[in-house]
Amino acid sequence: MTIEPGGRRQPDIFRQEIRAAVRYERGLVAKAAAVLVLVVVIVVLRTLYFS
Amino acid sequence: MEHVLIVGGEWILIALVFAGAVPELAMTCQFLLAACHAWRNDYGACEPIFPRTAVLIPAWNEGAVIGGSIDRLMAAEYPPQSLRVYVIDDASTDETPLVVKAKEAQYPGRVVHLRRDKGGQGKAHTLNHGLAVVLGDDWMEALLITDADVIFEPAALRTMTRHLADPAVGAVTCYIKEGSRPGNYLTRFIGYEYITAQAGARRGQNVLGAVACLAGGAQLHSRANLLALGGRIDTTSLAEDTFTTFETQLRGRRVVFEPHATCWAEEPGSIGGLWKQRLRWARGNVQVTIRYRRLWFRPSSTHRLGSVPFGLLWFCLFLQPVFMITSSAALLTLYFTAASRAWSAFHVLWITSAVTYIFITGFTLLIDPHMARRVWRQALLFPGVVNLAIILYICFPRLVGEAARWPFTAAGLSPPHVGWLIVFVYAWLGGSLALAYLAKVAEPRWAGRPLGVFLVYVAGYGQLLCACTFASYVKELRRAEMTWDKTEKTGKVTIPT
Numbered sequence: 001m002t003i004e005p006g007g008r009r010q011p012d013i014f015r016q017e018i019r020a021a022v023r024y025e026r027g028l029v030a031k032a033a034a035v036l037v038l039v040v041v042i043v044v045l046r047t048l049y050f051s
Numbered sequence: 052m053e054h055v056l057i058v059g060g061e062w063i064l065i066a067l068v069f070a071g072a073v074p075e076l077a078m079t080c081q082f083l084l085a086a087c088h089a090w091r092n093d094y095g096a097c098e099p100i101f102p103r104t105a106v107l108i109p110a111w112n113e114g115a116v117i118g119g120s121i122d123r124l125m126a127a128e129y130p131p132q133s134l135r136v137y138v139i140d141d142a143s144t145d146e147t148p149l150v151v152k153a154k155e156a157q158y159p160g161r162v163v164h165l166r167r168d169k170g171g172q173g174k175a176h177t178l179n180h181g182l183a184v185v186l187g188d189d190w191m192e193a194l195l196i197t198d199a200d201v202i203f204e205p206a207a208l209r210t211m212t213r214h215l216a217d218p219a220v221g222a223v224t225c226y227i228k229e230g231s232r233p234g235n236y237l238t239r240f241i242g243y244e245y246i247t248a249q250a251g252a253r254r255g256q257n258v259l260g261a262v263a264c265l266a267g268g269a270q271l272h273s274r275a276n277l278l279a280l281g282g283r284i285d286t287t288s289l290a291e292d293t294f295t296t297f298e299t300q301l302r303g304r305r306v307v308f309e310p311h312a313t314c315w316a317e318e319p320g321s322i323g324g325l326w327k328q329r330l331r332w333a334r335g336n337v338q339v340t341i342r343y344r345r346l347w348f349r350p351s352s353t354h355r356l357g358s359v360p361f362g363l364l365w366f367c368l369f370l371q372p373v374f375m376i377t378s379s380a381a382l383l384t385l386y387f388t389a390a391s392r393a394w395s396a397f398h399v400l401w402i403t404s405a406v407t408y409i410f411i412t413g414f415t416l417l418i419d420p421h422m423a424r425r426v427w428r429q430a431l432l433f434p435g436v437v438n439l440a441i442i443l444y445i446c447f448p449r450l451v452g453e454a455a456r457w458p459f460t461a462a463g464l465s466p467p468h469v470g471w472l473i474v475f476v477y478a479w480l481g482g483s484l485a486l487a488y489l490a491k492v493a494e495p496r497w498a499g500r501p502l503g504v505f506l507v508y509v510a511g512y513g514q515l516l517c518a519c520t521f522a523s524y525v526k527e528l529r530r531a532e533m534t535w536d537k538t539e540k541t542g543k544v545t546i547p548t
Contacts, residue, residue, distance in 0.1 A: 014099035014213070017206075021311045025089035028254075028418060032086035035413035039406055042446060050447040 061389050064381040068396040071378025071480050075407035077367035078247075080360075082414055084255035091258045093307050098216035101129060101209065102192035104271075105185040106136045109177035111170055113199035114146035115542040116317070120199055121154045121162055128205045135190075137163045138199075139181040142170030174267070175284045175291040186274075186282050194277060198268040200540040202230065203314040210312035211271045221276035221304025222296070223312075224265040226250055228422060230315030230544035236429065236504060237325060240512040241318040243426040243433060246419045247411065253308035256364075261355035262306040263365065265299075267292035269314050276304050288342070289533055290335020297343060300354040317544045322494045322503050326519055333523030334533070340369055372484060372521035379481030386477055397477065401445040408434060408442060421547070435511025437479055486510035487518040 106124055110117050117138065124136050136158075138151045151164040167180055178196060185191045193215055195208065211223045226249050229242035249266070256262045270292065279302050285294040299306055319325040340347075347365070349357040367374075378400065385393035412430050416423035423430070432439065444451040459466045475482075490506035493499040507515055 010099050014097075017210070017311075018094050018097060022089065022092075022094055024311070025092060029086050029089050031417040032083065032414050035410055035417065038413060039409050042409060043406065046446050050449060 061385065061392055064385045064388075065392065065396045067377050067381035068385065068393075068400055069378075069403075070374045070381075072400050072403040072407070073374055074367045074371040075404055075411070077364050078252070079407045079410055081252050081255035081364055082411055084258040085251050085418075086414075087258050088254040088310075093214055093217065093220065093257070093305075096217035096220075097213040099209075100212055100216045101133050102212055102215060102273075103133045103190055104129070104135075104193045104195055104208065104212065105191040106134070106195045106197060107178060107181040107185065108136065108138045108197055108199050109141060109174050109181070110138050110143060110147050110151070110199045111141035111177070112143045112145040112147060113540060114143070114150050116200040116540045116544070117147055118150045118154060119542060119544075120197075120202055121151075121158070123202045124208075125158055125161065126205060127203060127208045129208050131161065134208075135161055135163060137165055137181050137185060139177050140164060140166045141172075141177045142167050173286065173291075175286040178284045178291070179286065182277070182282055182284065186277065192274050194272045194274070196267070196270045196272070197314075198316065200317045200542070200544060201227070201268040201314050202316075202544050202546060203269075204312075204546060207269075207312040207314055208271075211269075211309050214307045214309060215271070215273050217305075218273075218275070219305050220307050221273055221279070221299040221302070222265055222306045223271040224253070224262070224306070224308050225269045225271075225312035225314055226253075226308075226310050227266050227269055228313060228315050228419075229318045230546065231317050231320060232543060232545045232547075234543070235320050237322065237507070237512075238318055238320050239426045239429045240433070240507075241325070242422055243415070243430045244512070244516075246422055246426070247415045249308070250310055250418045251411075251415050254310055256361075257308050259355060259358070259361055259364075260305070261300060261358060261361040262296060262308055263361075264290075264293045265296045265306060268316050269312075270295070272299075273304075276302075279304070288335055288338040289331045290339055293335055293339050294342075297339065297346075297356060300356050301346075303353045315544050315546055317540050317542070322491050322507065322515070325515075326491045326522075329516060329519040330523055330526065333520045334526055336369060336520075337523055337527045340365070369520070372517045372524075375484065375517060376481040379478050382477040382480075383474065386473065393477065398445065401441055404438075405442045405445050429512070432508055433511065433513050435483060435507075435514055436509050437483065438511055441476060441479070483510045483514040484518045484521060487514040488522070490515060491518070 108117070108120065121136055121138070124134070127134065140147055140151060148164065148166065151162070154162045155164050165181055165184060167177065170177070185194060193212060197203075207225055211225055214220045214223045227245060229238050229245055231238040253262060276299055280295065280298055284291050285298070288294055296306055319328055343356075346357050348359055348362045350359070351357045355361055382393055382397060385396060412433070416427060416430055434442070456466045486506055487510040490503045490510065493506060494503035
């Protein structure tokens with residue numbers, strides 16, 4: 001296969017983009033956790049005050 | 052003895068009621084897996100490679116969209132000498148040949164017009180015509196199959212090809228977003244659905260190691276994978292993309308979803324158009340389920356399609372209408388035999404629904420905040436107004452109960468008897484499918500369009516899709532003719548800045 005035809009910059013761009021992608025994926029963990037906390041808060045409020 | 056039978060029967064009914072929440076629980080599990088994509092992904096094996104890529108675009112009367120799509124592909128961040136576009140013109144009767152010929156002249160050697168004299172056999176036949184040409188010599192190292200209306204973001208292709216550096220990867224798909232502008236309520240529902248079904252669910256499938264479907268409009272294959280598939284696409288079903296996905300994985304190659312490669316597609320703006328498209332997809336899924344009947348729940352060392360978690364995910368969604376109807380029927384039976392148990396079962400069912408709804412909706416909107424700004428209203432109303440009211444009641448029973456009674460007490464009237472309301476609410480899960488189907492029936496009739504919109508919002512867009520899945524069972528049981536109803540494209544796709 002054709003490897004790195006974009007000149008010397010290509011591997012640098014590639015590494016930056018992979019790092020950004022992995023960072024985004026890690027951010028999703030925090031987002032999922034935040035939504036789970038929201039769910040727990042609603043369930044607790046419902047159980048304590050609104051049932 | 053009789054008492055034991057009654058109690059046993061009640062527990063069976065209660066279990067059937069809870070079955071109504073199983074598809075949502077499965078979806079929630081898939082989203083929890085998606086959150087693990089940070090640790091279990093394919094980025095470690097990626098390399099910045101640019102294989103010589105042929106793009107196959109099947110086109111039948113795509114004059115309105117094909118020119119723009121070719122221009123966008125030519126502007127991709129990809130070495131020009133390593134990218135060729137082959138348009139397989141399926142005997143178009145509009146200006147498609149003229150547009151493609153003009154692009155051939157504009158991009159000499161990079162755009163190729165292939166014409167079939169006899170068309171209308173379906174997408175798979177058209178693709179096979181192109182495959183025979185691109186596999187005829189050894190120039191092509193990778194093949195991108197796409198649709199005439201799909202517009203790729205400049206970095207999408209090179210972001211996808213990176214995965215082919217790993218010889219274990221046979222095919223890569225990307226994140227297709229709904230791009231009709233200005234669009235309407237339905238395209239925004241689809242926009243939200245695509246975040247859940249692709250950016251969310253397919254991340255989860257990456258983590259599982261088994262992907263259910265390469266998007267028909269964006270599938271990149273290595274040459275080795277195509278050759279292993281026999282150099283042809285399955286022509287015997289309506290879901291050629293799902294068959295290709297399964298066959299790729301069955302032969303031991305992985306399929307990867309790349310969420311950071313994005314393209315935009317035009318989706319139906321009418322219920323009738325959506326129904327035709329989804330009925331084709333759903334019938335294809337029935338065919339896949341039957342064709343691979345010996346695969347399910349049989350783990351293999353070659354692939355993960357037979358794993359128990361993947362099988363559960365597949366069948367929970369595939370059988371969603373059955374679960375919904377069964378749940379409602381069981382609730383109603385319990386209501387007339389053991390009303391207090393029915394009330395408890397109803398609460399547990401809907402508390403589960405409420406929790407999964409809040410989690411899936413919240414997480415989906417956070418996965419793609421840019422798209423979320425456009426579709427958040429449809430995200431909230433995805434299950435329909437009635438479902439939302441039930442969820443609100445379940446979360447805040449006293450508040451909602453008092454609010455519902457207020458108009459009557461303010462007018463000095465006594466609130467209506469709740470018996471019928473309970474029957475209605477118990478029957479709703481299954482009944483909403485019928486109402487959603489009514490939206491499809493009403494749309495082409497007089498004043499049907501506003502009525503259709505109203506019914507979709509009341510019954511729920513999700514229910515419309517479930518009704519379509521149910522209709523696909525019926526069509527397959529009746530062995531109805533398989534017709535390729537092409538989705539009409541008008542060139543409304545724009546990439547938001």
